[in-house]
Amino acid sequence: MTVPRSTLRLQFHRGFTFDDAARRVECFAALGISHLYASPITTAEPGSMHGYDAVDYTQVSAEYGGEAGLKRLVDALRAHDMGLIVDIVPNHMGVGGSSNAWWLDILEWGRHSTYARHFDVDWHSPDPALRGKVLLPTLGASYGEELAAGRIGLHFAPDGGRFYIGYGPHVFPVCPVDYAAILQGADRADLSALAHRFQGLTTQPADQPRAAEARDALREFVEREGESAIEFVLQTYAPEDPLTRDRLHRLIERQHFRLAWWRTASDEVNWRRFFDISTLAAVRVERPEVFEAVHALIFRLYREGLVDGLRIDHIDGLAEPREYCQRLRQRLSELRDTAPYVVVEKILGRGEPLHDDWPVDGTTGYDFMNDVGALLHDPAGAEPLARTWAEITGRSASFADEARAARRKILAENLSAELDRAARALHRIARDSLSTRDFTYTTLRRVLVELVVHFPVYRMYPQNGLRSAADNVYFEQALDGARASLPRSDHAALERVNAWLGGSTEDAPPARPGAQSQQAQGGAPPPHAGSSRRSAQTLFSQLSAPLAAKAIEDTACYRYGRLLSRNEVGSDPGEFALSVEQFHAGNLERAQRFPHAMLTTATHDHKRGEDVRARLAVLSEIADEWGATLRAWSTLNAPQRRAPDGTPISSVSQDKSDAWAPGPAAEAMLYQTLVGCWPPALRADDEAGVNELAERVAQWQLKALREAKLQTSWLAPDEAYEAGCREFLFGILAPQRRDGFLKELSAFVERIGRAGALNSLQQTVLRLASPGIPDLYQGTELWDFSLVDPDNRRPVDFATREMWLPQTQTPPSEFLADWRNGRVKLAVIQRVLALRAHLPELLSQGTYLPLTVRGVHASSVIAFARRHGNAWAVVIASRLATGLLGSDTDLPLVEPAQWADTAIEMPPDLSARALFDWLSPAAPKVDDHGLLCLRDALAAMPVAVLMEDGVPRS
Incomplete structure (x- = not known):
């Protein structure tokens, strides 16, 4: 099996193609990446920015560069001994436009379509109006209103010889069974002759080839006579006239779909969706023929050696995840001698194991992201922060x-x-x-x-x-x-x-007497x-x-604001902190059961960038101060509040109601967001920079308010309230408040910024050195202060990264003084990935040994060793160190003397040995008692990776 040393996730779209990535491969190689990890590469809805709305599983996306572009990218990767892992989406397809041929076919032929069993459609709905039909909740208003307004009409596609019902960009094919009646309605001899070709058609599969031949004849007729000939037909179904509109309605009612207002989806949709998204239809990949059709392209690319591994999206959406993984592994093993690398996107609850009978290499890393994030939090902050949240907002703690x-x-x-x-x-x-x-x-x-x-x-x-x-x-x-x-x-x-x-x-x-299997009709x-x-x-x-995804990740996490750094995909905000012992236990279990699972701290789905969360975690260490700050800022900004209708108000009652915009809960979460994402170098008097930040936060705010589904929602947006919230945001960040709230905000960020950076370096080193495969999300090599998508999918400044990467021999500690630019983080990543390349077995297969820390500040350190044969690495990181950071320096570093007697009990094999830090010039020595003093090990950096050998010189 080709196991990655490290992966880098890239989001492909028409603005960032395979060729764009190929031009950066040298940069990725210099960083230390062994495999690119691509977002879905199959053809998605035109203009898709993420690729999860596939419309054609059989073609590499032309917008990304097509198969030729993919091969050029792979050639560039192979030239640097790198590989490619691709994301696949077996659970659902995009059906929101007119590009999905499988979906269009079932709209045309109903339950007798070749693809009727490809989608999870209930063809036997208890609603008589939906039996044998597919509900299409695409209309912007009620069906009757849209029909009367002329926005629904009969159209003809001359290139395919097809009639279809059109609504905006949507195309809904008319069943050929109705073509005869349509053509005869024009009362023309030539069209009636064509109608005869469609007479007697049924939807049965045996009749569908005859329909195709008749359509070809119709297409040739229109090519010969011109499209004006068909206009006579369309006019007999014109929606402008009541008589012809009624004929159009009766035609639509005969189809294998029912057009409906988009609001009907939640109550009446008769096919499985991805979550509650009515533009994504679930696929029945548990059926063998569907499985093969969905994976045909990927299997070929894997067989040809273009793809080395797979990431399976939303494994829990499948009917039988276990059987799916087993079948996938078997098919891939048949195609190549080397075993594939396969990971699954799986959200695990605390204590929930990934099943051993799933033949996969692990998860995509949400479980690790949860663990390392919780480790950053001080458990002492849980109760006071919850109490503050409840008192300020009136919501549950x-x-x-x-x-x-x-x-x-x-x-x-x-x-x-x-x-x-x-x-x-x-x-x-x-x-x-x-x-x-x-x-x-x-x-x-x-x-x-x-x-x-x-x-x-x-x-x-x-x-x-x-x-x-x-x-x-x-x-x-x-x-x-x-x-x-x-x-x-x-x-x-x-x-x-x-x-x-x-x-x-x-x-x-028992089985019902005489029960017959109707499975062939689908559902x-x-x-x-x-x-x-x-x-x-x-x-x-x-x-x-x-339900778990929508209720927890997409609703409750936008309602509950004790501390937003714990409101993340894969996390339980009710679980506030994780002890060092619990973190070690998770790493030990992963090393034993899934040693090649991905380790991530940022994804295309994260709600807040990894460094936003790391900075917000600092608030757990100063919970009382943060509570006082929240109250002070709320009082300071009270004049900027708006009435629920968005109009300004001068004062607001203190009854804890939400009778103002944004309301106490949304306001408290807004302050956390501003503290978390404020760029390290941004000044309060930088009007352009503050406005740019405000625009980004406004985008987050709108999504957060609608996801919370309290005052407004996607289903029923309250635009006046939303406008009031936006005005509040821009009001408190207005230039005239540069000496008021803006000054206080920037000063507070400066106050906790060093501790946040320390947290960031801690979680970075733990991700790179823990058991598993470290995954980087695009752009997070530098500080990542992004918010939820689309903010976390903004273009990456690769040029800066390329400019800073060549200095491979400069230790990361040299960049600590200028920590605000993020270069120290990039250097740490590059240096530890170099270690993984230098001694690949050490961090990929090495034994994991938790190390005991003793002394007055033992709780502010985490340490472990990795061992493979005679090779050792000792990983040390400062944690919960806000109280230890002195005021005499601007560095995110505990002064050596502050550590006092704090020391690590080292393995006997390392007693009385000199060690070399891969992140700094330090060479601390283990004393005769087997202790390594923190004042020596962390003198130059808040994190250390100690080896018996120094950094290899080129």
Whole structure:
């Protein structure tokens, strides 16, 4: 297997192509990267900036440079002995435009489409208006309103000889079965002759080739006679006239889709989406033919040696993640002799293991990002910060309260259709048994709501219809919560649902007499009890996973503001801090179970850049001071508040209500955001720089307010309130306040900036030296003060990085004095990656040994050793050091004398040996008692990587 030493994540789009990346390969190699890690490379919706809305799995994106451009990039990588890992998206495709041929085919032919079973469509909806149809919630207003306004019309595509319903940029194919009636409506002999070719067509697959031939004849006719001939046909369906508009409506009603207002999606959509996004349709990759179609290009690229590994997006969206990983590994192993490197995007709860029977190399690193982030926080700050948050905002001090409320809201308003589908699956099981047939749909839905509301992780993974012991750890928590929430009259139904969802195989109902499998029509109820239960289990998992994502990451994390550095993808904001011992335990487990898992601290999905989080973590060490600062700033900026309608107000009552913009919670989170992302070199009197920052924060603020779904939302935006919030932001950052709030803000950032930089260097070294494969996100080689997307996907200044990289022999400590420009971080990354190249087995396979620290400031240090054979590396980092940073220096460094008697108990093999620091000129010596004094080890840098050998000289 080609295991990376290190990876660099790049986001490709039409503004940053394969050729753009190829021109930077030498820079990446100089940094020490072994593999580029690319965002999805298949063809996405035109103009996509992320690639997760694939419309064609079979083609490399032409916008990125096509397959030829990809090969040029790989050639450049191979010239530097580098490889390529690509992100693949097997769970969903983009269906929001007119570029997805698979989707258009099912709109045209319905359940008899070649691709009807490629998508997770419920063709047997209980709604008669949707049976055999696909709901298309794309209209900007109600169907009747849009039809009457003439915004929906019949059109003809001459290049394909196709009629389609058009709405803005959207294309909805008309079924060829209706072509005969359409052409005859013009009452012209030549068109009637063409209509005859379509007479008697059905949607059956056997008739579809004849339809294609008839369309070719129609296309040739239009080419010969001109498009004006077809205008006669279109006029008979013109939406402007009531008579022809009614004919258009009746034509639309006969199609295999139902056009609807976008607001109907949450309640009525009859196909599985990615989360609640109605422009992304889920793919049934568990079907063998779909699996092969989805992966055909990637398999070929892997076989040809262009691709070395895969990152699997949203593994929890798949029906059977275990089986998917096993099938993927088997197919890849058949294509090349070397085993592929495969990691999965998986959000793990605290204590939740990645399953050993998934043949993958680990996760993409959210679990490590959570651990190293929590390590930066002082547990003593948890209670006072929570108390301050509750007092200022009137909201709960507990994240769990916000999470449960958010789950209920998302179920009711965003995932109601998905909830109904899962409840119907349970209801079908109940109806199959005499003992349970009186459990009503409403009762089962109520039970299901409580189970998923209290389910503590993304999903379960039953095998052969039964939950594992690992699954039951979390399912029992959901059961306990449901029992406490449900009336006793529902407990009997709850216990049966528990059994059906994998708790037991007892009392399984027999198959219904005469039941026939309708699976061939796509999504029909399974034919026997075991299949019915497995279907219900899958639907439960495909409900609990998006609910967790939408309710926790995309709602509660925007409502709860104890400390925003813990509100991150893959983290539990209710878990405030992690001890050194807990961090070591996580590293030891990873070293044993998944030694090649990715280690990341920044991703394309992060809500705040890694250095924003590192700086905000400092507030946990000065919780009382921060609470006083919040109150002072709120009082200072009260004149800038706006009424809920956005108009200025002079004073506001102190009743803790949100009857003003932005409101106490949003205001408190705004101050944290400003503190976190304020650039180190920005001055309060830099009007242009402050305005640029304000624009970035305003973009974050709008997203945060809508994601919180309190005063405004994506579904029902309150534009007046949003405008008031924006005015408040720009008001407090206005140039005339450079001697007021702006001065205080910049001074506070200066006050904690050094400690934030120290935290950043700590998490950087831990990522580079812990068991696993360090992953860098584009641009984070320097300070990363980005906010949530699209801010974290801004263009990267590669030129500066290229200019600073050549000085490989200059120790990072030489750049500490100018730490604000971020060059010290770049140097640390380059130097430790050089160590990974110099002694690759040491940090990739070496034993992980936690080291004990003793002395007065032992709690402010983390240390461990890596050993492989006779080679050793000792990694040391300052932590929770705000109180140790003196005022006599501007450096993010604890003065050596401050460490006093603090020392590390070194392994016996290193006793009385001189060690060399790869990050500074220091050469501390282990004394005769086996102790390494921190005043020696961290004299020049807040972090150290000690070796018996010095840095190799070129």
